[in-house]
Amino acid sequence: MVVFGFLRIVHERFKKSQSLLYYMRYIIFIILSSMLLFGCCYTPMTSSSNTNDTNETSADDIIDDDANNAQENVTETPATEESAQEDTNQQDSDLEPGSENETTTISSSCVGPTESDMSVRDTVLFYNKSYTDVCIDYSTVKDYYCNNGVLESINDECNPGNRCNAGKCEPVTFICSETDGGINVFQRGKTTVVYGMNTPVDEWDECVDEGKIIEYYCLGDGTATSEQIICPSGYKCVSDRCVRSNCDETDGGLDIYVAGKTTAGGEERNDDCITERRLREYYCYGDDIESTDEYCDEGYICDNDRCELE
Ligand SMILES: [Ca+2]
Ligand SMILES: [Ca+2]
Ligand SMILES: [Ca+2]
Ligand SMILES: [Ca+2]
Structure with missing residues (x-):
């Protein structure tokens, strides 16, 4: 527009001056203007081509970028897991004792009584592994329990008069057993009474002489007693039992x-x-x-x- 405006001004001046020299300047100016105009237009066309190329390149670049992005996504996956791990770690670190989420930690990691109780045989679950109270020796129980979500155990002595049996403390009682099932003079039996760590009775039936036997047997309260019994008629005592005789x-x-x-x-x-x-x-x-x-x-x-x- 500037060029055409300028040409219009030159043409108007040429018509006023009617000078050949000015007309020649006008022709030269037109030629130069045309060259300038084509040069001007050519350059933008080249630039446009480059722009297209740039656009095509850009399309390829988009594809490459997608690929790169995809690659980046793949490589980011572990990063995402790491982030998740970090989140988990962060969550764990948030589960310090005393935090608001502590209760959740307790229920998931340690399940069982929260205090030691030697009179009950408990099983504690800690991270899905079970721990059951057990007797360490006659009077000591290993008692498991949860303490603030953490598995703990204590080795504790049973109270006096108690003993450890089957993972718990219980009162000591008389326990009687015998091998011949009671008063049975026809079988040599052994009778045993256990009271705690003591064994007040541990006796075999025994012949007193050829016709009489000492027979041991249990009583209902877990103790035992004995009495001398004459072998039944026609029997004699041999080898601590009554057997047939010749009478x-x-x-x-x-x-x-x-x-x-x-x-x-x-x-x-x-x-x-x-x-x-x-x-x-x-x-x-x-x-x-x-x-x-x-x-x-x-x-x-x-x-x-x-x-x-x-
Ligand atoms: Ca007996
Ligand atoms: Ca007997
Ligand atoms: Ca008689
Ligand atoms: Ca008789």
């Missing part, structure tokens, strides 16, 4: 109300009244025949080799 009797033993006959080794004895109120009773003892003189009870007299009602 037989028809009244089954010391029975003053039944007239009996006792035989052993070819020898034979019948119960016999030695006075009106006194009876000689025969019985087997071991392999032998023994006898005892017994008075009949009040209201009874001795008759027919036995004690009978008067």
Whole structure:
């Protein structure tokens, strides 16, 4: 627009001056202006081409950038995990004792009683691993519990009169056991009573002589007792138990109300009244025949080799 305006001014002056020289200047000026105009236009076209190239390059660059961005995204993934890890660490660091999230930490890391209790066998879960109270020795329990979300244990002595059993302290009691199941003269048995660390009874049944045995047996309160028992009729004590003997009797033993006959080794004895109120009773003892003189009870007299009602 400036050029055309300038040409218009020159043309107007040429028409006024009617000078050939000025006209020639006008022609030269037009040529120069045309060159200037083309040069001006050419340059922008070249620039435009470069712009297109730039645009194409830019498109490629976008693709490359996408690739680069994708690569960056890939390489950033670990960074993201690191960030997550950092966040986790940060979260952990936020879970110091006394923080508001402490309760959450306790419930997730340590589950169990928060105080020691030696009278209960507990199992504590700490990071999904279980810890159960256990006896270390007779009177010491290893007691697990949670303390501010952390697993702790204490080795503690049971109170006097208590012992550690199955991971907890419990009162000491008498515990009796025997191998022959009670009063059983036909089997040699061992009877044991345990009271805490003590064993007040630890005895085998034992023959006193050929016809009598000491039999041990348990009582209901966990203690035990013993008594001397004559082996049943026809039995003798051998090797701490009653076994068959060579003696037989028809009244089954010391029975003053039944007239009996006792035989052993070819020898034979019948119960016999030695006075009106006194009876000689025969019985087997071991392999032998023994006898005892017994008075009949009040209201009874001795008759027919036995004690009978008067
Ligand atoms: Ca017994
Ligand atoms: Ca026995
Ligand atoms: Ca008898
Ligand atoms: Ca008799």
